[in-house]
Amino acid sequence: MEIIKTAGLTKNFKRFKKQAGMIGSIKGLIRREYEEKQAIGNLDLTIQEGEFVGLIGPNGAGKTTLVKMLTGIIAPTCGSVSVLGYYPNDLEHEFKQQYAVVMGQKSQLFFELTVEDTLRLFKEIYGLPEEEYESSRDYFVKLFQVQDLMHVQVRTLSLGERMKMELIAALLHNPKIIFLDEPTIGLDAVASKQIRGFLAEINERRGTTIILTSHYMEDIKALCKRSIVINHGCKIYDGDTEKLFERFQKFKKITFTFSEPTLLPNLEFDARILEQTPYKKVIMVPKENAAGLLRELMNLLPTDITVEEEEIGTIVERIYQEGGDGLA
Amino acid sequence: MGLRKYLEILKIFIKTQLAWRGDSVIQILFSLTKILFASLLWGTIFAGRDEVAGFTLSSMMSYYIISSFLTQLDMSSKVSMEISQRIRNGTFSKYMVLPVNIQGYFVAMEMGMVLFHLIIYFITSVIWIFVFRIKFVFTPDPAIVAGIGILILLGLFFMAQLNYYLGLLTLKYEEIGLFLMIKDNLVAFVTGSIIPLTLLPEHFLWIMKAFPFYYVTYLPSMLLIGRLKGELGMGLLALSCWCVVLQAVIHVTWQNYRIKYDGVGI
Structure with a gap:
């Protein structure tokens, strides 16, 4: 079943262009010049339910822009996009109820409070019954082996521990799709490997569709059967990850x-x-x-x-x- | 079910306030300096006089304590700051991906902070009134007090709406420092938290009545010290109308400007 479908998806950004120096600043004050940059151009994409797809591309390629359009955070300039049958930028609660997004450099946790506090908040936000909440929480706490960390302040956690907690908060409501943007950024090899193991298990056991953006090719190679390579906003490869690496393995x-x-x-x-x-x-x-x-x-x-x-x-x-x- | 999520957000922000014990102690002590300053200022003005513009020293001090209390309760500037900062650094998406009404989230956040500070400021105000032996003037009518309670809640809601709206303007203007500065100066003067507006010329007061800020701090403070009783109904009506109008403006602004969000930096 198709869970994500885009056709001719395009996103252009307008940005202020200023000459360097004081004169440039004064000129910019009087007459503003803007330039348009295409972040994503005419992208066609179909993702089936249960797939584990890797989004690869250098910095500025358009990967994160694509994720932002698929989650409704930003609106496309043109083209069509459908995720779980919704137009994401309508930001309907029913749609947001069915996906989760984890950005490695951003946090959904409250740093002054404990993880349990944040999870309780998420329980209410996603309207989970007490029993479902407890069983889901216990499952992930056991899977991630973080029993001892549930009642300490988030700000005292290490980066690896915090990322596990971010994942628990994101997965608590059993989303159909999870978007992961650099989930292993800054983590050491052991923590990265653990996170990869958890993601593989969630994809296999729960059938969660996972879209993973990462600069760490170990993540992509270990987890994603299918890879999409994006460069300059265009899709340059969409297919089997093994074949991709095989082809460029010279x-x-x-x-x-x-x-x-x-x-x-x-x-x-x-x-x-x-x-x-x-x-x-x-x-x-x-x-x-x-x-x-x-x-x-x-x-x-x-x-x-x-x-x-x-x-x-x-x-x-x-x-x-x-x-x-x-x-x- | 829908309200429970906002109640939980409210609770989370009370817990967040409780995490910083030092802050709470400093806030209690800081309120002392305000009362000391007011005692000195009004003591000097009232030296050798029983009344100034119809106020006795006791009623003036009571007004000052109540209006300071209400002004401190308004935490809504944090709403505009948080929204503006997050839109500028691209992390506003934190709220966009959650199945909650974003305005509802911020209103609940403010209510959580207000509830915490309500308790802190109430206790400290009572302590200072007792310590400084201020003859506190307070309306005895419970019906009026109930009406004032609603007026205060409406005022807090209006300020949360206003700051939410100003925060949203970041989507279009990117920098809203100027708007916030104008709002802060206007609010500080027009709410009457610095001096009672009755000390100002009559025509100025009439102009102020056309704006919502008159009803946010000034009118509830005056009502609580037993004055302007006839204006309660008008105040409730005027502030309700402002809330409805501002809510419509917020709706239109959000629908038009949210598509401008580009989430840069993430």
């Missing part, structure tokens, strides 16, 4: 370890040596040549071989640079 990094000092022969296969010691050789090779290189170097009788994919950051850089060419 090299393999192969590490050979030897028991005795070993010299490498002249390498073919467009291979490039990254690191070399008498006992260890690290070589980068185009992925289609990896098998050939391996066959050749097996003759040197290595004691250990490791084949690694390229660093995710390098792949992402490539996606943004080359992504527009015939992918969409």
Whole structure:
């Protein structure tokens, strides 16, 4: 079932343009110049119920603008948008009752109070019966393992703990869709991994549709079967995440370890040596040549071989640079 | 069911106030300086005189304590500040994504803060009246007191509406500091919280009666010290009309300006 559908969705922003310096400021006071910037252009999108979709794009690509239009926070300039059958910017309570949005850098919690206080407020705002509230709260408190943190002031929580609480507050009313904008921003590897685990469970067990925006490709790769790449406000890729990374994964990094000092022969296969010691050789090779290189170097009788994919950051850089060419 | 969410918002803001104990103590002590200042000022003016413009020293001090009490109760400037700040930094969306009436949220927020301060200021006012042995002048008529209670509530609601409206203007004008400054100066003078308006020329008073601020602090204060009883009905009617008009203006403003919100910075 289609849960989100947009057609020709466009958002233009008007912004004040001012010359630098005092003279520029005075000129701006007398005569204002504005420029129009397209944040999202002619975007067609369909998302099915229960999907876990990643929104990828560099800063200023239009990801957050898209999320803001899908949640009704801002109105589109033109085009159509339907989320759960509603036009989001009508801001109907029945619509807002069915989704949640978590922005990593913004908080819905009251910093002076405890999480339990905020959750009680959300219980009333979403009109949850006491039993449903308690069972939902207990489920998430157990899942996120935050039993000891429910009665301490929010401002005393660490960033990772606070993000778990933000997620509990957002998920309490069992929304059909959850929009997550950089939920792991600033978190360490352990906390990020935990959050990823929780999100995967919520998507699988509760069937919640999740739209995830993140600069951390580990998040996208680990969670989202489908990815949408946006750049300069346009969709440049919409499809399988594995295929996306596979396509832009151009090299393999192969590490050979030897028991005795070993010299490498002249390498073919467009291979490039990254690191070399008498006992260890690290070589980068185009992925289609990896098998050939391996066959050749097996003759040197290595004691250990490791084949690694390229660093995710390098792949992402490539996606943004080359992504527009015939992918969409 | 609908009202329960606003009651919970109200409770949350009482709890928020309670979290800052130091603030509460300072507020209690600060109210002392105001009463000390008023005693000195009016004591000097009344030196050698029994009455000034129909006020005795006791009735003037009673007026001052009541009008200060009512002025301090009005927390609505926080509403415009919060809205303006959040629209400017792009976090107003915090309220837009919740299934609540945003104005209702802010009215409940103000009521929560008012209730907390009502208790604090009431206790401190009673203490200072007792400590300074002020002969407090107060209307004995319970029906009038009940009417004044409604007038005060309407006044607080009107101020919350006004500040909500001014906050919304950020959607169009981005910077509303000038509007807030005009409002604050107007309110400080026109509500009569500085001096009783009866000390001003008669025609000025008639002009003031056309505006809602006259009924927010000045009229309830005068009614509570047993004066202007004949104006209660008119006050209730005038302030109700202003509330209705302002609510219509808010509705139109929100419908027209909310589409201008671009949520920058998030």
